[in-house]
Amino acid sequence: MDELALWQRYQDWLYRHEDLGLYLDISRIRFDDAFVNQMLPKFAKAFDDMAALENGAIANPDENRMVGHYWLRDPDRAPSAALKQDILSTLQDIKTFTQQVHTGALYPPGQEKFTDLLCIGIGGSALGPQFVSQALTTDQPPLTAHFIDNTDPAGIDRVLNRLGDRLATTLVIVTSKSGGTPETRNAMVEVQHRFDTMGLHFAKQAVAVTGIDSNLEKVAKSQGWLGTFPMHGWVGGRTSELSAVGLLPAALEGIDIIAILQGAKVMDAATRVADLHQNPAAMLALSWYYVGEGHGLKDMVLLPYKDSLALFSRYLQQLVMESLGKERDLDGNVVNQGIAVYGNKGSTDQHAYVQQLREGVNNFFVTFIEVLQDRQGDSIPIDQGATAGDFLNGFLLGTRQALFENQRDSITITVPNVTPAIVGALIALYERAVGLYASLVNINAYHQPGVEAGKKAAAGILDLQSKAIAAVQNTSHPITIKELAARIGAEKDIETLYQILRHLDANQRHIQLSGSLTQLDQLQVMSQP
Numbered sequence: 001m002d003e004l005a006l007w008q009r010y011q012d013w014l015y016r017h018e019d020l021g022l023y024l025d026i027s028r029i030r031f032d033d034a035f036v037n038q039m040l041p042k043f044a045k046a047f048d049d050m051a052a053l054e055n056g057a058i059a060n061p062d063e064n065r066m067v068g069h070y071w072l073r074d075p076d077r078a079p080s081a082a083l084k085q086d087i088l089s090t091l092q093d094i095k096t097f098t099q100q101v102h103t104g105a106l107y108p109p110g111q112e113k114f115t116d117l118l119c120i121g122i123g124g125s126a127l128g129p130q131f132v133s134q135a136l137t138t139d140q141p142p143l144t145a146h147f148i149d150n151t152d153p154a155g156i157d158r159v160l161n162r163l164g165d166r167l168a169t170t171l172v173i174v175t176s177k178s179g180g181t182p183e184t185r186n187a188m189v190e191v192q193h194r195f196d197t198m199g200l201h202f203a204k205q206a207v208a209v210t211g212i213d214s215n216l217e218k219v220a221k222s223q224g225w226l227g228t229f230p231m232h233g234w235v236g237g238r239t240s241e242l243s244a245v246g247l248l249p250a251a252l253e254g255i256d257i258i259a260i261l262q263g264a265k266v267m268d269a270a271t272r273v274a275d276l277h278q279n280p281a282a283m284l285a286l287s288w289y290y291v292g293e294g295h296g297l298k299d300m301v302l303l304p305y306k307d308s309l310a311l312f313s314r315y316l317q318q319l320v321m322e323s324l325g326k327e328r329d330l331d332g333n334v335v336n337q338g339i340a341v342y343g344n345k346g347s348t349d350q351h352a353y354v355q356q357l358r359e360g361v362n363n364f365f366v367t368f369i370e371v372l373q374d375r376q377g378d379s380i381p382i383d384q385g386a387t388a389g390d391f392l393n394g395f396l397l398g399t400r401q402a403l404f405e406n407q408r409d410s411i412t413i414t415v416p417n418v419t420p421a422i423v424g425a426l427i428a429l430y431e432r433a434v435g436l437y438a439s440l441v442n443i444n445a446y447h448q449p450g451v452e453a454g455k456k457a458a459a460g461i462l463d464l465q466s467k468a469i470a471a472v473q474n475t476s477h478p479i480t481i482k483e484l485a486a487r488i489g490a491e492k493d494i495e496t497l498y499q500i501l502r503h504l505d506a507n508q509r510h511i512q513l514s515g516s517l518t519q520l521d522q523l524q525v526m527s528q529p
């Protein structure tokens with residue numbers, strides 16, 4: 001295609017949202033009209049599916065649940081007055097609580113005001129708050145946010161050590177929909193322990209965001225925490241950023257949550273339009289389908305050319321991969337669907353893996369995110385009158401061009417700047433694109449059965465560990481791993497048993513290994529003196 005034909009294709013497919021000032025360009029995805037026409041019936045069904053979902057259909061059949069994240073930003077769309085009221089009163093509670101914290105009406109024991117925020121959660125209970133915090137917090141937020149999103153002891157120490165004495169003025173938010181996720185529970189227990197050792201009163205500085213009647217809610221209520229905020233069954237973890245999960249920390253950080261909700265609502269309206277050419281989420285889903293042949297054959301590389309959006313790819317990794325990565329379709333056929341997502345930011349990544357994108361295996365498509373406004377205020381000229389922002393823009397346009405010349409497809413989303421409304425709109429855009437794509441490939445985007453397998457296996461490993469410790473402690477002399485495995489009936493798990501023992505030995509916990517570390521069969525296991 002020559003330059004003029006490409007320019008025409010660019011104009012034909014360029015989507016612009018007037019109010020948001022957002023553009024979507026899918027002209028560098030090489031589909032033709034025949035492909036678009038062939039997809040129209042599938043899209044007609046996808047639009048119907050999304051309309052049914054928004055109206056309260058059981059869109060998550062495996063868990064027999066409605067899927068209602070759209071109601072969060074437009075409560076009038078909730079399928080019942082009770083749900084609408086619930087959404088509104090939660091929002092009001094968030095505003096009231098935030099105001100009390102910011103004014104100092106709510107304060108930590110013996111202190112004037114809360115200064116810091118420690119968010120504990122994982123997956124959908126962490127990624128959205130982290131993304132929004134990095135995208136939108138100002139240089140001097142009313143509360144500075146910190147995150148623990150793992151059960152890594154050293155990671156927990158790092159966050160707590162950096163907080164140091166400021167733990168006395170830190171508000172802790174523990175977020176878990178199920179209220180039983182081990183990583184979150186562990187981090188919470190560790191943080192509580194640190195509060196105790198510093199003579200602080202955890203309950204007076206903690207709130208929970210969790211499912212109604214969950215274990216976490218019970219703990220929070222019985223211990224008299226500062227408050228609890230609800231997570232509803234009809235909001236999935238990965239689409240919960242605009243529920244209390246994301247709104248509470250964002251509001252406490254001083255971010256305009258009403259503007260985020262408004263941006264999402266405006267985008268929801270735009271992506272509700274049942275016309276492929278007028279609907280940016282449908283245009284994204286069309287592009288994903290085309291490049292990956294409806295089987296996710298190409299990875300999605302997210303390249304926002306703006307540091308504040310660097311966590312968008314991690315956020316989308318869960319939204320896209322946990323939603324679309326499914327073994328079976330809705331009819332029970334094995335389909336092994338999914339789209340792999342990775343990325344960080346431009347132009348930084350140009351100095352990491354863009355070499356492979358340009359010349360290596362062609363198994364991806366890029367989504368560039370361009371932010372038109374470079375910064376607040378003027379920029380200095382650096383090289384022949386060009387500013388740092390001109391360079392950033394040049395790198396984006398140059399990379400897009402260089403990739404296309406080499407048969408590498410890309411999408412470009414352009415936004416005027418990174419505001420709460422734009423962040424809300426981007427979240428809503430991708431939520432809808434994922435919903436539409438799931439319908440195109442006939443899968444349930446709202447469950448995550450695969451995650452359970454890993455959780456069950458981990459529980460089995462911890463069980464094996466306690467059996468091994470007990471058996472070794474009941475043995476007066478050193479034994480081999482094979483003997484230990486026989487004693488606890490774990491012959492089939494001997495490799496796992498060895499790995500457990502090695503970890504316990506490295507942490508001086510109950511077990512000591514002796515002998516040559518390369519002759520595993522000869523290793524002697526004994527109880528630590």
Ligand SMILES: O=P(O)(O)OC[C@H]1O[C@](O)(CO)[C@@H](O)[C@@H]1O
Binds near residue numbers: 124125
């Ligand atoms: O909010 P919870 O229940 O702690 O779950 C955290 C995350 O774990 C998952 O259930 C599985 O990884 C995610 O879907 C969810 O966002």
